[in-house]
Amino acid sequence: SQQGEEDPQALSIQEGENATMNCSYKTSINNLQWYRQNSGRGLVHLILIRSNEREKHSGRLRVTLDTSKKSSSLLITASRAADTASYFCAPTGGNNRLAFGKGNQVVVIP
């Protein structure tokens, strides 16, 4: 299936440390998106990386994509308590449908 699978599923780090999450998927994609969800709220789009891109930056976020390994990673540098949230990857094919994974829960300890 196209569904993303995040790893690790839970991560606890100290404020100021970097947080790295991985996402794997099984089919070819047009792009891959990462979203954040604060407890019980709607998802917020973080970053989109296209299948012909290998790395993308947005503020403290860095996303990589390796289509040969069908994997992506999200790095949050210099984490803050406000980064505590669940993070979802969503591989996307040509039909506009996003196949969300189960999410990765990140806790940043002040």
Add this chain to the structure above:
Amino acid sequence: EAQVTQNPRYLITVTGKKLTVTCSQNMNHEYMSWYRQDPGLGLRQIYYSMNVEVTDKGDVPEGYKVSRKEKRNFPLILESPSPNQTSLYFCASSRTGSSGGHEQFFGPGTRLTVL
């Protein structure tokens, strides 16, 4: 302000009593979608719509209906709710395009409990 709104935000109902959750977006987006979120299962797509009068099943459509009569609205209908439809529901919208998969904007969620 660009946004997706859902109503109601919270709903407690009983088995078999028909209900509708409304979703509206003000961004002139073609694509709209409904998801449900359950612990340990992540977000699963219920139905989606590529444009007015064009709807299609997602991964878990059983027990749900949708309609897309206007571009801005995409209501989710539960004709006969059952307890296994207790969940957190999200509506989302986005542009469409040949490159596929644009940023989706999510509503705040509707927490539904079916007794």
